[in-house]
Amino acid sequence: MAILVYGRHTSYNVQKVLWLLDELQVSYKHIELGSNPGDTETDEFGKLNPMRKVPVLVDNENVVWESNTILRYLANMYGSVKLNVENAYQRSLYERWMDWSQTYFEPAFIGVFWGYYRTPTELHNMEEIQKSLNICMNCLGKIDNQLDTQEYLAGNKFSLADICAGVFIFRLTEINLDVSLPKNVERWYKHLQRSKGYPRWVMSDFSSLKGRLQY
Numbered sequence: 001m002a003i004l005v006y007g008r009h010t011s012y013n014v015q016k017v018l019w020l021l022d023e024l025q026v027s028y029k030h031i032e033l034g035s036n037p038g039d040t041e042t043d044e045f046g047k048l049n050p051m052r053k054v055p056v057l058v059d060n061e062n063v064v065w066e067s068n069t070i071l072r073y074l075a076n077m078y079g080s081v082k083l084n085v086e087n088a089y090q091r092s093l094y095e096r097w098m099d100w101s102q103t104y105f106e107p108a109f110i111g112v113f114w115g116y117y118r119t120p121t122e123l124h125n126m127e128e129i130q131k132s133l134n135i136c137m138n139c140l141g142k143i144d145n146q147l148d149t150q151e152y153l154a155g156n157k158f159s160l161a162d163i164c165a166g167v168f169i170f171r172l173t174e175i176n177l178d179v180s181l182p183k184n185v186e187r188w189y190k191h192l193q194r195s196k197g198y199p200r201w202v203m204s205d206f207s208s209l210k211g212r213l214q215y
């Protein structure tokens with residue numbers, strides 16, 4: 001049976017998984033779920049993910065949740081050679097950027113995306129948004145330094161690191177805030193757009209989220 005991916009296509013966590021599946025040329029079926037209130041509250045969904053969040057991946061008897069864990073699972077199962085999973089040190093070169101993206105870049109991105117785009121204009125707290133934006137710019141600076149001598153975050157090959165950090169760039173530059181990308185980040189961003197999954201999933205219309213705080 002084909003791999004199933006549950007999740008709404010406007011979720012950047014879902015997009016990370018769909019992007020990797022396209023990159024690995026693994027066939028899958030995407031099941032749109034999470035856009036309507038109560039979608040993740042059913043008994044059926046609770047059995048797949050007790051946290052009631054998307055994405056969830058079902059690969060025959062294997063059920064996996066948490067987007068970065070799904071990425072690692074897919075890399076191990078279907079991309080071990082392409083994605084350098086065999087060697088612990090090589091793996092650590094991209095895993096550090098995955099963890100950093102989730103624990104440092106993502107909270108700042110959420111501060112900007114939720115604070116500015118998802119929160120209705122009349123409720124904006126510009127001071128808080130600016131603080132988060134400053135941290136995002138600092139993150140872009142770190143990425144820029146890393147890309148000074150190499151094409152991708154973990155070296156000269158695409159890796160899971162590029163997915164976890166790269167997913168934020170499109171929205172950061174598309175929400176009408178003054179975000180100009182440092183030059184190495186700009187070059188990397190152009191590379192990412194050449195992979196099939198980035199334009200297809202990440203660069204998709206997210207206007208249904210504007211001024212919407214429900215999910």
Ligand SMILES: N[C@@H](CCC(=O)N[C@@H](CS)C(=O)NCC(=O)O)C(=O)O
Nearest residue numbers: 011013034040053054055066067215
């Ligand atoms: N850390 C989790 C975050 C999952 C998460 O918060 N997913 C959101 C979409 S981005 C969700 O499931 N929202 C629907 C809901 O809460 O009902 C991951 O990376 O998978």
